[in-house]
Amino acid sequence: MQSQTNSLAKRRAASTRNAAIIFLVPAFLFLIIYIAYPIVYSFNLSCYNWNGFASNKVFVGFNNWKELIGDDVFRKAFLNNVIIMVLSIIVQLPIGIALATFLDFGGKKLNVFKVIWFIPMLMSSVAIGYLFKYALDASSGIVTGISKAFGGHSIDLLGNPKTALLTITVAICWQFIPFYMVYFLAAYSSIPSDLYEAAIIDGAKKSQYFWKIALPLMKPAIKSAIVLSMVGSLKYFDLIYVMTGGGPGTASELMATYMYKNAFLSQRMGYGSAIASGMFILITIISLITIKALNRKED
Amino acid sequence: MKQNLSIKKLSIKAIVGILAIAWLLITIIPFIFMLLAGFKQQFEMLMGSVFDLPKGLYLKNFIDVFKGNIFIYFKNSILVLIVSLIILLFLSACASYPLSRFKFKLNKPIYAIIVACMSVPVHVTLLPIFLMTTSIGLYDSPWALIGPYVAFNLPISVFILVTFMQAVPKELEEAAEIDGCNKYKIFFNVMLPLVKPGLATLAIYNGVAIWNEFSFALVLTQTLPNRTLPLAIWEYQGQYTMNVPMIMSVLTISMLPMIIAFIFGQDKLIKGMMAGAVKG
Numbered sequence: 120m121q122s123q124t125n126s127l128a129k130r131r132a133a134s135t136r137n138a139a140i141i142f143l144v145p146a147f148l149f150l151i152i153y154i155a156y157p158i159v160y161s162f163n164l165s166c167y168n169w170n171g172f173a174s175n176k177v178f179v180g181f182n183n184w185k186e187l188i189g190d191d192v193f194r195k196a197f198l199n200n201v202i203i204m205v206l207s208i209i210v211q212l213p214i215g216i217a218l219a220t221f222l223d224f225g226g227k228k229l230n231v232f233k234v235i236w237f238i239p240m241l242m243s244s245v246a247i248g249y250l251f252k253y254a255l256d257a258s259s260g261i262v263t264g265i266s267k268a269f270g271g272h273s274i275d276l277l278g279n280p281k282t283a284l285l286t287i288t289v290a291i292c293w294q295f296i297p298f299y300m301v302y303f304l305a306a307y308s309s310i311p312s313d314l315y316e317a318a319i320i321d322g323a324k325k326s327q328y329f330w331k332i333a334l335p336l337m338k339p340a341i342k343s344a345i346v347l348s349m350v351g352s353l354k355y356f357d358l359i360y361v362m363t364g365g366g367p368g369t370a371s372e373l374m375a376t377y378m379y380k381n382a383f384l385s386q387r388m389g390y391g392s393a394i395a396s397g398m399f400i401l402i403t404i405i406s407l408i409t410i411k412a413l414n415r416k417e418d
Numbered sequence: 419m420k421q422n423l424s425i426k427k428l429s430i431k432a433i434v435g436i437l438a439i440a441w442l443l444i445t446i447i448p449f450i451f452m453l454l455a456g457f458k459q460q461f462e463m464l465m466g467s468v469f470d471l472p473k474g475l476y477l478k479n480f481i482d483v484f485k486g487n488i489f490i491y492f493k494n495s496i497l498v499l500i501v502s503l504i505i506l507l508f509l510s511a512c513a514s515y516p517l518s519r520f521k522f523k524l525n526k527p528i529y530a531i532i533v534a535c536m537s538v539p540v541h542v543t544l545l546p547i548f549l550m551t552t553s554i555g556l557y558d559s560p561w562a563l564i565g566p567y568v569a570f571n572l573p574i575s576v577f578i579l580v581t582f583m584q585a586v587p588k589e590l591e592e593a594a595e596i597d598g599c600n601k602y603k604i605f606f607n608v609m610l611p612l613v614k615p616g617l618a619t620l621a622i623y624n625g626v627a628i629w630n631e632f633s634f635a636l637v638l639t640q641t642l643p644n645r646t647l648p649l650a651i652w653e654y655q656g657q658y659t660m661n662v663p664m665i666m667s668v669l670t671i672s673m674l675p676m677i678i679a680f681i682f683g684q685d686k687l688i689k690g691m692m693a694g695a696v697k698g
Contacts, residue, residue, distance in 0.1 A: 132522070138601040139516035143528065146513035146572055153569030154535050157543035157550070164545070171549070214441075221438055232438060234684055236445055240691065241676040243630030245648045246669050249655060253662050254451045259463045261451055293444070298691075305692040354539035357632040361652070375541045382545045383637065391545055399542040406537060 164392035171388045183393035196372040204352035206288045215299025223307040240297045248361030251290040280370035306340035342413045353402045374398045456667035479667035491650040494560045502567040510575035518583035535573040548637050558640040566634045571624045582616030622690030
């Protein structure tokens, strides 16, 4: 009798397992073909010199990696990524939290603000890139227009190596602040509303509620936002490619734009793969360190 | 004393209000620039000041864009969007079901692997996927975009859908099981109908991402008949570099579908984005 129920349980477990496999296999096929295999392939390609068309790939071992480590442009690109990363975190998250707090405290009557603030999220990076490229254009852009109205000169923010990266960062912030606004609105909505009511009944001011209750409760959300913003900044491509193409010179070059130029414009598939793989390693290390550091602080 | 307090309160309110309106302006000024420029003639742009109103309703830019190939881009974008979304939603529902409801040994590790895929940078895979696409002969076809779009949006979709499926009461599943339904029947007849709101959220969240995707579209397609809308902007820009009004009218037109969708379903769109935002 007991062995019978045992084998029945086993049969059920087996059928559950089989069903799980059938349900999971299609999704995994996509992940393996388009994510796992390409990562391996990329590392493999980084050991070859190849123009993408010739039938023979020349095995060069770690030569591409040696070149990458000594490559000043790549170093510059990585530094630019880091600058964007730091600026993104210290600009986007606080403004995102501020906007979300405003909307959360204000309730339904502030819907107009929410709707308009949200609009940049609907635009593609390419569209935003071009919009800002022309809106900041030296001859017919907004900044030049304002400067001329006050009797000043035309101002070329994107053509100047000193200001190009900062200008791009402004566009990036404009694009992503709505995302963090929505993100923190979601975080607010997961705080039980009776907490707010209880705090107000106990005589807390709104500012006290924000600093003492809401902000500490949103700590996990803020931590993931930091990681999200970091990973995002390290892999920016579209917007910069469209706005400056990495220029002037290498002033706004990023790892991803440098990779694209090498692989697809100079036909250096091997070196492009080395950059891509290097990017992957750097992003993984930086995000692991950050996740660890953020989690340690809590203890 | 009391009066002081209310003055302080009022001034705080005023400052907050001013900041909120300032951000409103920062958000819409680029759009105003876009709209104004789209209705200007090229020489107006060069002569006048930026925020001068256009001299009369000059529609030639828009007419020229519509006379061009914009509908081909639209058609491709819609094709890619619909096919990718159908595959993506079905596969993520399939994957989320066992991960949220079954007890089996590898459940947690498999879930962790899928979630970890969220942080893989697209650009590491760009070159290999380009080479793979070329070697199977799919290069320069809108169909080439569907695989990457499904794969890269799967992890976040599974992540969101698992939370939706976990919220479905166990009793419903048990009742169906007692009625003699197997796992597959339960999935199609019980689970899928119950997580419709979750699927709608996913459709919105991924729909915006797929509609606007640029990197894969740039690399995997080459000729006009096969490119999607974000590339249209790119190509018009190459063609009309100096003609700012023309490019601004292309931008306006390419934004139109999203804006229309937003006007009709802003609540749903914002909620969809909120669900997507809770990732990580």
